[in-house]
Amino acid sequence: MTQVSMTVNGKSVSGDVEGRTLLSSFLRDHLSLTGTHVGCDTAQCGACVVHVNGEAVKSCNMLALEADGADVGTIEGQAAEDGTLNVIQQAFQDHHGLQCGFCTPGMVMSTAALLKDNPRPTEGEIRKYLEGNLCRCTGYHNIVKAIMAASGQDVSSIAAE
Amino acid sequence: MPKDSGIGASSKRREDVRFLTGAGNYTDDINVHGQAYVHFLRSDIAHGRITNIDTSAAEGMPGVVKVFTGKDFEGVGGMPCGWEVTDRHGAPMQEPPHPILAQGKVRHVGDPIAAVVADSLEQARDAAEAIEVDIEELPAVLDMKAAAQDGATLIHDDLKNNICYDWHLGEEDNDKVNEVFANAAHVTTLDLINNRLVANPMEPRVAVAEYSRGTDEYTLYTTSQNPHVIRLLMCAFVLGLPEHKVRVVAPDVGGGFGTKIFHYAEEAFCTFAAKACNRPVKWTASRSEAFMSDAQGRDHVSTIELALDADNNFTGLRTNTYANLGAYLSTFSSSVPTWLHGTLMAGNYKTPVIQVNVKAMFTNTVPVDAYRGAGRPEATYQLERVIDKAARELGVDPIALRRQNFITQFPYDTPVALTYDTGDYNGTMDKLEAAADLAGFAARRAKSEANGKLRGLGVNCYIEACGIAPSNIVGMLGARAGLYDAATVRVNATGSISVMVGAHSHGQGHETAFPQVVADMIGIDESLVEIVHGDTSKIPFGMGTYGSRSLAVCGSAMVKATEKVIEKAKKIAAHLLEASEADIELKDGQFSVAGTDKSVAWGDVTLTAYVPHNFPLEVEPGLEETAFYDPANFTFPAGAYACEVEVDPETGQVTIEAFTAADDFGNIVNPMIVDGQVHGGIGQGIGQALLENCAYDENGQLLSASFMDYAMPRADDLPFYAVDHTSQTPCTHNPLGVKGCGEAGAIGSPPAVVNAVLDALNSGGTAVDHIDMPMSPSRVWTAMHG
Helix, strand or coil: CEEEEEEECCEEEEEEECCCCEHHHHHHHHCCCCCCCCCCCCCCCCCCEEEECCEEEEHHHCEHHHHCCCEEECHHHCCCCCCCCCHHHHHHHHCCCCCCCCCHHHHHHHHHHHHHHCCCCCHHHHHHHHHHCCCCCCCCHHHHHHHHHHCCCCCCCCCCC | CCCCCCCCCCCCCCCHHHHHCCCCCEHHHCCCCCCEEEEEEECCCCCEEEEEEECHHHHCCCCEEEEEEHHHHCCCCCCCCCECCECCCCCECCCCCCCCCCCCEECCCCCEEEEEEECCHHHHHHHHHCCEEEEEECCCCCCHHHHCCCCCCCCCCCCCCCEEEEEEEECCCHHHHHHHHHCCCEEEEEEEEECCECCCCCCCCEEEEEEECCCCEEEEEECCCCHHHHHHHHHHHHHCCCHHHEEEECCECCCCCCCCCCCCHHHHHHHHHHHHCCCCEEEECCHHHHHHHCCEECCEEEEEEEEECCCCCEEEEEEEEEEEEECCCCCCHHHCCCCCCHHHCCCCECCCEEEEEEEEEECCCCCECCCCCCCHHHHHHHHHHHHHHHHHHHCCCHHHHHHHHECCCCCEECCCCCEECCCCHHHHHHHHHHHCCHHHHHHHHHHHHHCCCEEEEEEEEEECCECCCCHHHHHHCCECCCCCEEEEEEECCCCCEEEEECCCCCCCCHHHHHHHHHHHHHCCCHHHEEEECCECCCCCCCCCCCCCCHHHHHHHHHHHHHHHHHHHHHHHHHHHHCCCHHHEEEECCEEEECCCCCEEEHHHHHHHHHCCCCCCCCCCCCCEEEEEECCCCCECCEEEEEEEEEECCCCCCEEEEEEEEEEECECCCCHHHHHHHHHHHHHHHHHHHHCCCCCECCCCCECCCCCCCCCCCCHHHCCCEEEECCCCCCCCCCCCCECCCCCHHHHHHHHHHHHHHHHHHHHCCCCCCCCCCCCCHHHHHHHHHC
16 A cells, blocks of 8 residues: 545545555545546546646546646536536536536546637537547537537537537 | 426426536445445356356455355346247247356356455455356357257257247238238348447446345345336345335436346345345446446347339338347347337338248347337338338339328327327428428539539438337236336425436436426426435336336326326315315416415415315325326337438548438427437437447457447547427327437437438449448448449
């Protein structure tokens, strides 16, 4: 067991982990931050995306020890203190960008990373960027639409939501 | 003007808030104090005889609580099948045992041989590696036609062959069918494969079980679409437990698509092991495990023949299908290629003579069961492909050929056992033609061709039997369960309402849509109504969510229970208003006396029900009603879909340029949610047509056992869809006039995509009648270039 320390959603945390403990397991099992989901074992689905030092990272594909000292952001830290949804979260609700909700935390975290680098992505850029995030419910229509809306684009001409 | 609340409003989903903030409560988020972890040792051989299992080394490993093998389950029931299909000679299907852990043989890659329970998951995995298993490998039976031959290797030694049943529906007289085909002016024949798929909800399956010696009670948390069904099957048929001592909870569930209907061995194992170890036990499937253990979908090999007269009227239809059931019977697997498939072969058309033949086969593969659409996509694919081929052979417009043969009079008795209550197939096709701008296709094709691409248009119709199902009818057909549903409407003293429902929401938005109905009926704000689902200790005995049934069946129970509540509330209101009950009207949450200005508010009546100081003596206090609803018939959603593709002739790459759906779902409660359901179904249907394939090699090794190898549709594989739900013929036999929308997209879209690709290729001068799904670039290129 080795001690690992990091900042998660602005709070300092630490814990004892095995060398093989994944960041996703550390967040879920040690910190009870269960909003980060694990949907596969090959780093394909993206349900586990978190931010590590501002970059989108698949937390199932990173050891907890690799995040020692890092600044980690998870879905639990996205809304305001009073619970108000952030712009991306609100756009996903407004445009029905989620159904079962399992991929949603990863989608929201990936979207935040996308919009940080590309504040007004085109439909094609959004679809390309999301190649590491699988959704089985929505057919992606309303996810893409929600991301366009979250970036301030007029989506009223896009077919029904 | 769109409504802003109640039935017909696109109310935003209230469940989204917890999902968007990481506050969902999925089964893997549940941890019980002191829990141990399970790891299953699964077979890496498709077919073999177990000659020895030595668990002694594993038992001594650090943290190991107990190691289980098939021996521990001798005398315990196996996994049951919920539907007994009767074959063409009246004999029951062959129904082999399905043990919780393998006994004697392994029959597919992933078949569980042993299970380790340990203090940590890592310790359980480490110990499983120390279990020694000797397996004498047997030939793997994979090809369905070979499996049906006399002398084929037997998968189940105590069965007479590998055929579960040889089933028939429709015209029994072969001579009559032969005569129809002999007299036909034209016969079109098509061989096709409906490719095996994996449902892959994003949340893998999980089971957490706990047992209390103090009370002799169990709780099972599980990723299920139907917790009461799981409790009944597990208690009555597998473990022999009294139901009142077992609570099954399906909390937030991350997608189902059918594959979480079934009772799985892992659920029964964890429940059994929790008592045996006297410790809570948790199992979480890895995605690789999901590929090896979740029931898979489709996998039909069919030949379909369509007979037409000289005027292009359909005169006969005959299909012969081999349906793969995998190694064991999953909960509802036997019903899928039969009553959910054969009965839909009439489609939207008035074909007078139909014969459906199905041989259902055991093979050394993962069990196959219902996946979004379940039998109806397989029927639709055959029918809509052969019609397009006939149109091409006859040189007629494929839409005109369909329109000419549409059923236009309702109710309509099909030759394959269904009675369609209502529909307007021409009206729906009109909507499609407008929404998809089919008139503009020629110009779009010319533009594509100018860019060196081939453009194709594929159109098809579909019909499905939903609102599953009338218990008396399915009972006659072999179902071992009723298929009604139930709801309890509990009005609280201050007027808010909790509705306990048998349906389970795992993406469908019941928590938002169901309250819209109740609130609309009473005339109160939707926020005053809450849905409770997914916990057998809280909800009435309902059958869960599948087969596009939730609103049509459970919603009807909810309406009936609400009607009972209103009826009683009117009695109380009449007493308070000193009026006759017959004169009481309820509108906008106010009870008033007709023709007067006397009224009393909903909240005053509900408070009176629980504080009955001034109360009618003949009425019981309280305001809570339960209703069970058993549908009188199936519902019949139907629609017409259009797909436009571009094919790159250099590479064979297919791109979806446009996809338009026109559906008739009857009345609609929440249009936003309905559109979302269709989007998702289309995404899965396009996935089947272009990308997805569950593949085994000749030894039965599962080649597509991860997202690295199984091509799930990604955002850049799919377009924006156009959906039109304005064609509405309300269901005639349920109170809301609703039909169900969950499966339509997955049923209606694969033939449209294939028809579109074939249209593109033929437009480019390649005479090709068929490409199997998934239409990978190599398959398309090969079809073009040989």
